[in-house]
Amino acid sequence: MPASAPVPAQVVLFDGFDPLDVVGIYEVLHAGALVGAPIAPELVSGEGPRTVVSGTPGITLEAGAALDPDRPGYVVVPGAVGPVESADDDADTIPVLLARFAQSAAMPLVRRALDNPDVTVATVCGGSVALALAGLLEGRTAVTNAMGNDLLEATGVRVADARVVDDGDLLSAGGVTSGLDLGLYVLEREAGPRVARSVESIFEFERRGTVWADLGLEPRPL
Template sequence: MENALQIQAKKKVLIVAMTGSTLLYLAGPTDVFSQANKYLEEAGIKNGYEVLIVSPASNKKITTEAGISIDCQYSILDFNDEIDTLIIAGNDFGELSQKALQEFYNWLSKRNKENTRRIASICGGAFALAKAGMLDGRKATTHWYLAERMKKAYPNIKVNANPFYTNSDDGHIFTSAGVTTGIDLSIALVEHDFGKDIAIKVARKLVFYLNRPGLQSQFGSLVQEYETGHIAQKAQLWLTEHLHERLDVNQVADYMNMSPRNFTRVFTKQTGVSPAKFIEKLRVEKARKFLENTEIPIERIAEQCGLGGLVSMRRIFLRHLMTTPSDYRRTFQSAKYPGMDHIMETA
């Protein structure tokens, strides 16, 4: 196997830096493949990866979200031969930029298994693949904040906002979630190409996971923001002050000056969730804040947030966040506790 790897040409990895990209979209994957090259050379394998950051348009200058400009050596439009790995890093949703990138989308739509071994996206880059028609009927992910937008814009895509990255059934199309997940995906690609030993060395060097625990759902809010005057926004104002109490739909409907039946019907229609499910999500969100910012015992948090006891809270956390309260605290707890213990005691 080693001799076969030695005689292969370097795998050409092109990372398309979309305008407005976060620097980590580019730096993360580039560092993964560059570190992989070092360990491959140590193993006597000279032909690892050739990594190039390219612009999506003929203008080879890219302005990142941080305001840093990058002068690319190449435009993606310069490449019409075979590519090993194509990664679309981020996306600029501005209408003018989309218009200016029409030539890029035409180029992208012609990429297939015959000329590109695998195609991937990071964060909003999935929208570029969707626009080019590459994700129709496929499972895909993107940043949790953009998931609903993708579902509405492209109903034929099987959007799942939970995983850090996805792989199509045929192994041709990969999509990753927000920012740092480009690193997760790139390490997985290295493992696929050169095995676990090389991949785990890269992960250790970058102080990263070979397989990061958790899911995207742990990062996003369970409750979306509603405009002032929306029925959910009005109900939330009252509910947040009463989450420690035993609540039912009659109490909320009474506050809203509506009959329980009418309130339930209107609320469910306008939000897509029942009042009971909405209250449960609010309780989890409140509990998350205390887990993140205090040392208060989990049992006490469960009581104050209306989540019952430890067993009930654990079950609800697993349902909504796919992790336990104790694991969530270990992952997201702040290094400092800005006086929230006092807030808890007076709640």
């Protein structure tokens, strides 16, 4: 049988992004492709090809194309990095960076991706906060870094107590290192557990916790 065409995974860069949010899941998906998974990660931005400055001094990445919400596959939205709060009103704190991203050219494209039944949007860490600030997650179930879960709830998001949350066409992961867990879950969805386990072995990393999904019995309170 002919090999399946690779599923694109467009990882969205924005000014102030967290490099580990991006590189963690990107490398997991790339390693999956090396061992046979039909998936192809790529770096994009809402503005098209450009050099994108991260929130970590000295680290930039190149977006090779504009985010295309009409391409079937995955759109991965990372969070930001910086101080959580500052006495300087003009400081690029994480909340400021995420709010700026929520108002950027990328967000209408992410909205279209969420409306596309052939696209799954996946967020890492503060990526879900940016989408929530843009009004895209009301009524959905998601998670973010533990420091941002109250903000998610304030925007009408149901926060699940899990490291990775599967809400159908919306996947989300908690703090920054959970991007590795999210990438492995995507590999399992696309290529099965043997490929995901192979990449776990390559990275010497094991996924943590059970992926939350709105399935099965409702647990009784103890």
